[in-house]
Amino acid sequence: MSVITIDGLSKSFGSVRAVDGLTFSAQPGTVTGFLGPNGAGKTTTLRMLLGLVTPTSGRALIDGRPYAELERPAELVGAALEATGFHPGRSARNHLRVICAAAGLPVQRVDAALELTGLTEAADRGVGGFSLGMRQRLALAAAVLGEPEVLILDEPANGLDPAGIAWLRSLLRNLADGGCTVLVSSHVLSEVEQTVDHVVIVARGRLVRDVALAELMHDHGGLRVRTAQAAELTAELERAGASVRTDDGRLLVTGVSAERIGQAALDARAVLTELTEERSGLEEIFLQLTRDEMLGAEPAGTVAGS
Numbered sequence: 001m002s003v004i005t006i007d008g009l010s011k012s013f014g015s016v017r018a019v020d021g022l023t024f025s026a027q028p029g030t031v032t033g034f035l036g037p038n039g040a041g042k043t044t045t046l047r048m049l050l051g052l053v054t055p056t057s058g059r060a061l062i063d064g065r066p067y068a069e070l071e072r073p074a075e076l077v078g079a080a081l082e083a084t085g086f087h088p089g090r091s092a093r094n095h096l097r098v099i100c101a102a103a104g105l106p107v108q109r110v111d112a113a114l115e116l117t118g119l120t121e122a123a124d125r126g127v128g129g130f131s132l133g134m135r136q137r138l139a140l141a142a143a144v145l146g147e148p149e150v151l152i153l154d155e156p157a158n159g160l161d162p163a164g165i166a167w168l169r170s171l172l173r174n175l176a177d178g179g180c181t182v183l184v185s186s187h188v189l190s191e192v193e194q195t196v197d198h199v200v201i202v203a204r205g206r207l208v209r210d211v212a213l214a215e216l217m218h219d220h221g222g223l224r225v226r227t228a229q230a231a232e233l234t235a236e237l238e239r240a241g242a243s244v245r246t247d248d249g250r251l252l253v254t255g256v257s258a259e260r261i262g263q264a265a266l267d268a269r270a271v272l273t274e275l276t277e278e279r280s281g282l283e284e285i286f287l288q289l290t291r292d293e294m295l296g297a298e299p300a301g302t303v304a305g306s
Protein backbone atom coordinates (compact mmCIF):
# COMPACT_ATOMS: atom_id res chain seq x y z
CA MET A 1 0.00 0.00 0.00
CA SER A 2 1.27 3.42 -0.93
CA VAL A 3 2.32 6.23 1.30
CA ILE A 4 2.42 9.90 0.32
CA THR A 5 5.61 11.55 1.51
CA ILE A 6 6.17 15.29 1.51
CA ASP A 7 9.73 15.95 2.55
CA GLY A 8 11.16 19.43 3.08
CA LEU A 9 9.08 20.62 0.14
CA SER A 10 9.31 24.26 -1.00
CA LYS A 11 8.07 26.19 -4.00
CA SER A 12 8.61 29.84 -4.77
CA PHE A 13 6.88 31.75 -7.52
CA GLY A 14 9.13 34.80 -7.87
CA SER A 15 9.11 36.38 -4.43
CA VAL A 16 6.07 34.38 -3.26
CA ARG A 17 7.01 31.40 -1.12
CA ALA A 18 3.91 29.33 -1.81
CA VAL A 19 5.21 26.22 -0.01
CA ASP A 20 7.91 26.60 2.59
CA GLY A 21 9.78 23.58 3.95
CA LEU A 22 6.72 21.34 4.27
CA THR A 23 7.10 17.83 5.68
CA PHE A 24 4.30 15.34 6.35
CA SER A 25 3.03 11.99 5.20
CA ALA A 26 -0.36 10.44 4.44
CA GLN A 27 -0.87 6.79 5.25
CA PRO A 28 -2.85 3.95 3.65
CA GLY A 29 -6.24 3.26 5.22
CA THR A 30 -6.44 6.85 6.39
CA VAL A 31 -8.27 9.93 5.17
CA THR A 32 -5.86 12.81 5.70
CA GLY A 33 -7.33 16.30 5.61
CA PHE A 34 -4.93 18.85 4.12
CA LEU A 35 -6.24 22.06 5.55
CA GLY A 36 -5.39 25.70 5.40
CA PRO A 37 -6.80 29.09 4.53
CA ASN A 38 -6.85 30.42 0.96
CA GLY A 39 -3.37 30.80 -0.44
CA ALA A 40 -1.80 28.47 2.15
CA GLY A 41 -0.09 26.45 -0.57
CA LYS A 42 -2.37 23.40 -0.65
CA THR A 43 -2.99 23.30 -4.39
CA THR A 44 0.67 23.97 -5.14
CA THR A 45 1.66 21.05 -2.89
CA LEU A 46 -0.83 18.71 -4.57
CA ARG A 47 0.34 19.84 -8.01
CA MET A 48 3.94 19.05 -7.02
CA LEU A 49 2.81 15.65 -5.82
CA LEU A 50 1.30 15.02 -9.24
CA GLY A 51 4.35 16.23 -11.13
CA LEU A 52 2.54 19.29 -12.50
CA VAL A 53 4.79 21.80 -10.72
CA THR A 54 8.52 21.37 -10.12
CA PRO A 55 9.59 21.90 -6.51
CA THR A 56 12.14 24.61 -5.77
CA SER A 57 13.53 22.17 -3.23
CA GLY A 58 12.51 19.06 -1.33
CA ARG A 59 10.56 16.06 -2.50
CA ALA A 60 6.94 15.02 -3.02
CA LEU A 61 6.72 11.25 -3.34
CA ILE A 62 4.10 8.58 -3.87
CA ASP A 63 5.12 5.10 -2.92
CA GLY A 64 8.65 6.46 -2.47
CA ARG A 65 8.94 7.90 -5.97
CA PRO A 66 8.18 11.15 -7.77
CA TYR A 67 5.00 10.91 -9.87
CA ALA A 68 6.97 11.08 -13.13
CA GLU A 69 8.82 7.91 -12.18
CA LEU A 70 5.75 5.81 -11.35
CA GLU A 71 5.29 2.89 -13.67
CA ARG A 72 1.52 2.79 -13.94
CA PRO A 73 0.45 6.12 -12.49
CA ALA A 74 -3.19 5.88 -13.61
CA GLU A 75 -3.64 2.69 -11.64
CA LEU A 76 -1.72 3.81 -8.61
CA VAL A 77 -2.92 7.40 -8.26
CA GLY A 78 -6.30 9.03 -8.82
CA ALA A 79 -6.56 12.78 -8.58
CA ALA A 80 -9.17 15.49 -8.91
CA LEU A 81 -7.63 18.93 -8.73
CA GLU A 82 -10.39 21.15 -10.02
CA ALA A 83 -13.75 20.39 -11.49
CA THR A 84 -13.06 22.18 -14.78
CA GLY A 85 -11.69 21.23 -18.17
CA PHE A 86 -14.65 19.13 -19.24
CA HIS A 87 -15.68 19.23 -22.87
CA PRO A 88 -19.18 20.78 -22.46
CA GLY A 89 -20.79 18.89 -25.35
CA ARG A 90 -19.53 15.53 -24.17
CA SER A 91 -21.59 13.26 -21.95
CA ALA A 92 -20.26 12.17 -18.57
CA ARG A 93 -19.97 8.62 -19.87
CA ASN A 94 -17.97 9.66 -22.92
CA HIS A 95 -15.78 11.92 -20.82
CA LEU A 96 -14.83 8.94 -18.67
CA ARG A 97 -14.37 6.70 -21.71
CA VAL A 98 -11.89 9.17 -23.19
CA ILE A 99 -9.93 9.14 -19.94
CA CYS A 100 -9.96 5.34 -19.85
CA ALA A 101 -8.64 5.18 -23.41
CA ALA A 102 -5.91 7.74 -22.74
CA ALA A 103 -4.78 5.99 -19.57
CA GLY A 104 -5.02 2.49 -21.01
CA LEU A 105 -7.70 1.46 -18.51
CA PRO A 106 -10.46 -1.04 -19.36
CA VAL A 107 -13.57 0.82 -20.53
CA GLN A 108 -15.76 -1.39 -18.31
CA ARG A 109 -14.57 0.70 -15.37
CA VAL A 110 -16.74 3.60 -16.57
CA ASP A 111 -20.04 2.15 -15.38
CA ALA A 112 -18.63 1.32 -11.96
CA ALA A 113 -17.21 4.83 -11.55
CA LEU A 114 -20.54 6.39 -12.61
CA GLU A 115 -22.35 4.20 -10.12
CA LEU A 116 -19.92 4.96 -7.31
CA THR A 117 -20.33 8.70 -7.79
CA GLY A 118 -24.10 8.64 -8.22
CA LEU A 119 -23.95 9.77 -11.85
CA THR A 120 -25.53 6.77 -13.56
CA GLU A 121 -28.80 8.61 -14.24
CA ALA A 122 -27.02 11.65 -15.64
CA ALA A 123 -24.38 9.66 -17.52
CA ASP A 124 -25.64 10.45 -21.01
CA ARG A 125 -26.32 14.13 -20.47
CA GLY A 126 -23.93 16.78 -21.74
CA VAL A 127 -21.48 17.85 -19.07
CA GLY A 128 -22.06 21.49 -20.06
CA GLY A 129 -25.39 21.37 -18.24
CA PHE A 130 -23.93 19.90 -15.04
CA SER A 131 -24.08 21.79 -11.76
CA LEU A 132 -20.85 22.41 -9.84
CA GLY A 133 -21.72 19.51 -7.52
CA MET A 134 -22.23 17.18 -10.48
CA ARG A 135 -18.95 18.31 -12.01
CA GLN A 136 -17.27 17.52 -8.68
CA ARG A 137 -18.79 14.05 -8.81
CA LEU A 138 -17.56 13.61 -12.38
CA ALA A 139 -14.04 14.70 -11.42
CA LEU A 140 -14.18 12.15 -8.63
CA ALA A 141 -15.45 9.48 -11.02
CA ALA A 142 -12.43 10.17 -13.23
CA ALA A 143 -10.14 9.94 -10.19
CA VAL A 144 -11.42 6.50 -9.17
CA LEU A 145 -11.43 5.00 -12.69
CA GLY A 146 -8.10 3.27 -12.18
CA GLU A 147 -9.18 1.88 -8.78
CA PRO A 148 -6.17 3.69 -7.35
CA GLU A 149 -4.31 3.03 -4.12
CA VAL A 150 -3.80 6.75 -3.66
CA LEU A 151 -6.50 9.37 -4.05
CA ILE A 152 -5.62 13.07 -4.12
CA LEU A 153 -8.52 15.50 -4.08
CA ASP A 154 -8.38 19.30 -4.06
CA GLU A 155 -11.43 20.82 -2.37
CA PRO A 156 -13.79 18.00 -3.39
CA ALA A 157 -16.58 19.28 -1.14
CA ASN A 158 -16.71 22.56 -3.03
CA GLY A 159 -20.16 22.97 -4.56
CA LEU A 160 -21.66 19.93 -2.86
CA ASP A 161 -24.84 20.35 -0.83
CA PRO A 162 -25.06 18.80 2.67
CA ALA A 163 -26.35 15.52 1.23
CA GLY A 164 -23.48 15.54 -1.26
CA ILE A 165 -20.97 16.16 1.52
CA ALA A 166 -22.42 13.25 3.50
CA TRP A 167 -22.17 11.09 0.40
CA LEU A 168 -18.55 12.18 -0.18
CA ARG A 169 -17.75 11.39 3.43
CA SER A 170 -18.97 7.80 3.16
CA LEU A 171 -17.28 7.32 -0.21
CA LEU A 172 -13.89 8.44 1.13
CA ARG A 173 -14.39 6.40 4.29
CA ASN A 174 -15.12 3.25 2.26
CA LEU A 175 -12.11 3.80 0.03
CA ALA A 176 -9.83 4.30 3.05
CA ASP A 177 -11.31 1.26 4.76
CA GLY A 178 -10.35 -0.67 1.63
CA GLY A 179 -6.73 0.43 2.17
CA CYS A 180 -6.61 3.55 0.00
CA THR A 181 -4.42 6.51 0.98
CA VAL A 182 -6.75 9.50 0.73
CA LEU A 183 -5.42 13.07 0.83
CA VAL A 184 -8.14 15.69 0.63
CA SER A 185 -7.66 19.44 0.80
CA SER A 186 -10.11 21.97 2.12
CA HIS A 187 -10.11 25.52 3.40
CA VAL A 188 -13.23 24.81 5.46
CA LEU A 189 -12.48 22.39 8.24
CA SER A 190 -16.13 21.79 9.10
CA GLU A 191 -16.65 20.37 5.59
CA VAL A 192 -14.24 17.53 6.23
CA GLU A 193 -14.39 17.35 10.03
CA GLN A 194 -16.39 14.15 10.05
CA THR A 195 -14.51 12.63 7.13
CA VAL A 196 -10.88 12.77 8.11
CA ASP A 197 -8.84 10.68 10.55
CA HIS A 198 -5.78 12.84 10.43
CA VAL A 199 -5.24 16.54 9.79
CA VAL A 200 -2.30 18.38 8.31
CA ILE A 201 -2.85 22.10 8.80
CA VAL A 202 -0.84 24.58 6.76
CA ALA A 203 -0.69 28.35 6.64
CA ARG A 204 1.56 30.53 4.50
CA GLY A 205 3.10 27.41 3.01
CA ARG A 206 4.26 26.11 6.38
CA LEU A 207 3.15 23.24 8.56
CA VAL A 208 1.10 24.29 11.57
CA ARG A 209 -0.14 20.93 12.91
CA ASP A 210 0.19 17.31 11.81
CA VAL A 211 -2.02 15.38 14.17
CA ALA A 212 -4.69 12.71 14.49
CA LEU A 213 -8.11 14.35 14.53
CA ALA A 214 -8.99 12.63 17.81
CA GLU A 215 -5.86 14.03 19.42
CA LEU A 216 -6.57 17.52 18.16
CA MET A 217 -10.07 17.32 19.60
CA HIS A 218 -8.78 15.89 22.84
CA ASP A 219 -6.21 18.69 23.18
CA HIS A 220 -8.76 21.37 22.49
CA GLY A 221 -11.87 19.99 24.07
CA GLY A 222 -13.26 18.51 27.23
CA LEU A 223 -16.17 18.74 29.61
CA ARG A 224 -16.52 21.46 32.20
CA VAL A 225 -17.81 20.37 35.57
CA ARG A 226 -18.64 22.47 38.60
CA THR A 227 -19.15 20.89 42.00
CA ALA A 228 -18.51 21.69 45.65
CA GLN A 229 -17.04 18.19 46.03
CA ALA A 230 -14.22 18.79 43.53
CA ALA A 231 -11.57 16.72 45.31
CA GLU A 232 -13.80 13.65 45.67
CA LEU A 233 -14.99 13.86 42.08
CA THR A 234 -11.47 14.39 40.74
CA ALA A 235 -10.26 11.26 42.52
CA GLU A 236 -13.20 9.25 41.17
CA LEU A 237 -12.70 10.54 37.63
CA GLU A 238 -8.99 9.80 37.70
CA ARG A 239 -9.79 6.25 38.75
CA ALA A 240 -12.03 6.08 35.68
CA GLY A 241 -9.10 7.07 33.46
CA ALA A 242 -9.98 10.74 32.93
CA SER A 243 -7.50 13.56 33.05
CA VAL A 244 -8.74 16.44 35.17
CA ARG A 245 -7.55 20.02 35.36
CA THR A 246 -8.85 22.75 37.60
CA ASP A 247 -9.68 25.87 35.71
CA ASP A 248 -11.43 28.94 37.05
CA GLY A 249 -13.16 27.08 39.90
CA ARG A 250 -14.34 24.32 37.55
CA LEU A 251 -12.89 21.02 36.49
CA LEU A 252 -11.92 20.52 32.86
CA VAL A 253 -12.26 16.81 32.21
CA THR A 254 -10.95 14.95 29.16
CA GLY A 255 -10.85 11.31 28.22
CA VAL A 256 -14.31 10.26 29.42
CA SER A 257 -17.89 10.85 28.31
CA ALA A 258 -20.47 13.06 30.02
CA GLU A 259 -22.30 9.88 31.00
CA ARG A 260 -19.19 8.54 32.71
CA ILE A 261 -18.82 11.83 34.59
CA GLY A 262 -22.42 11.49 35.79
CA GLN A 263 -21.67 8.00 37.03
CA ALA A 264 -18.47 9.18 38.75
CA ALA A 265 -20.43 12.00 40.41
CA LEU A 266 -22.93 9.48 41.75
CA ASP A 267 -20.16 7.23 43.03
CA ALA A 268 -18.34 10.16 44.65
CA ARG A 269 -21.59 11.58 46.03
CA ALA A 270 -20.76 14.85 44.33
CA VAL A 271 -23.51 17.28 43.38
CA LEU A 272 -22.93 18.70 39.93
CA THR A 273 -23.98 22.28 39.43
CA GLU A 274 -22.66 22.41 35.88
CA LEU A 275 -21.76 19.89 33.19
CA THR A 276 -21.08 21.43 29.80
CA GLU A 277 -19.25 20.38 26.70
CA GLU A 278 -16.27 22.56 26.06
CA ARG A 279 -15.42 21.17 22.70
CA SER A 280 -14.30 24.32 20.99
CA GLY A 281 -15.49 23.56 17.48
CA LEU A 282 -12.73 22.30 15.30
CA GLU A 283 -13.37 25.23 13.03
CA GLU A 284 -12.45 27.51 15.90
CA ILE A 285 -9.29 25.52 16.61
CA PHE A 286 -8.39 25.63 12.96
CA LEU A 287 -8.93 29.39 12.78
CA GLN A 288 -6.95 29.89 15.96
CA LEU A 289 -4.01 27.79 14.75
CA THR A 290 -3.88 29.40 11.34
CA ARG A 291 -4.40 32.89 12.77
CA ASP A 292 -1.38 32.41 15.04
CA GLU A 293 0.65 31.34 12.04
CA MET A 294 -0.63 34.25 9.96
CA LEU A 295 0.42 36.67 12.69
CA GLY A 296 3.84 35.04 12.72
CA ALA A 297 3.42 33.79 16.29
CA GLU A 298 4.45 30.31 17.37
CA PRO A 299 1.15 28.49 17.90
CA ALA A 300 0.95 26.24 20.91
CA GLY A 301 2.16 22.75 20.12
CA THR A 302 3.52 23.74 16.73
CA VAL A 303 5.49 21.15 14.87
CA ALA A 304 6.40 23.49 12.02
CA GLY A 305 9.69 22.64 10.44
CA SER A 306 9.88 19.28 12.14
Ligand SMILES: Nc1ncnc2c1ncn2[C@@H]1O[C@H](COP(=O)(O)OP(=O)(O)OP(=O)(O)O)[C@@H](O)[C@H]1O
Pocket: 013, 016, 017, 018, 019, 036, 037, 038, 039, 040, 041, 042, 043, 044, 045, 187
Ligand atom coordinates in the same frame (compact mmCIF):
# COMPACT_ATOMS: atom_id res chain seq x y z
N1 LIG B 1 1.49 29.64 -10.95
C1 LIG B 1 1.62 30.53 -9.96
N2 LIG B 1 2.29 31.69 -10.17
C2 LIG B 1 2.44 32.59 -9.18
N3 LIG B 1 1.95 32.45 -7.92
C3 LIG B 1 1.28 31.32 -7.66
C4 LIG B 1 1.08 30.30 -8.66
N4 LIG B 1 0.37 29.30 -8.08
C5 LIG B 1 0.14 29.66 -6.81
N5 LIG B 1 0.68 30.87 -6.54
C6 LIG B 1 0.67 31.57 -5.25
O1 LIG B 1 1.10 30.67 -4.27
C7 LIG B 1 0.37 30.83 -3.07
C8 LIG B 1 -0.28 29.51 -2.68
O2 LIG B 1 -1.30 29.20 -3.61
P1 LIG B 1 -2.14 27.84 -3.59
O3 LIG B 1 -3.11 27.91 -4.71
O4 LIG B 1 -1.20 26.71 -3.55
O5 LIG B 1 -2.89 27.95 -2.20
P2 LIG B 1 -4.15 27.13 -1.67
O6 LIG B 1 -3.84 26.79 -0.28
O7 LIG B 1 -4.45 26.03 -2.61
O8 LIG B 1 -5.30 28.20 -1.71
P3 LIG B 1 -6.88 28.04 -2.05
O9 LIG B 1 -7.53 27.46 -0.85
O10 LIG B 1 -7.28 29.45 -2.29
O11 LIG B 1 -6.96 27.16 -3.28
C9 LIG B 1 -0.61 31.95 -3.33
O12 LIG B 1 -0.04 33.15 -2.85
C10 LIG B 1 -0.72 31.96 -4.83
O13 LIG B 1 -1.04 33.26 -5.28
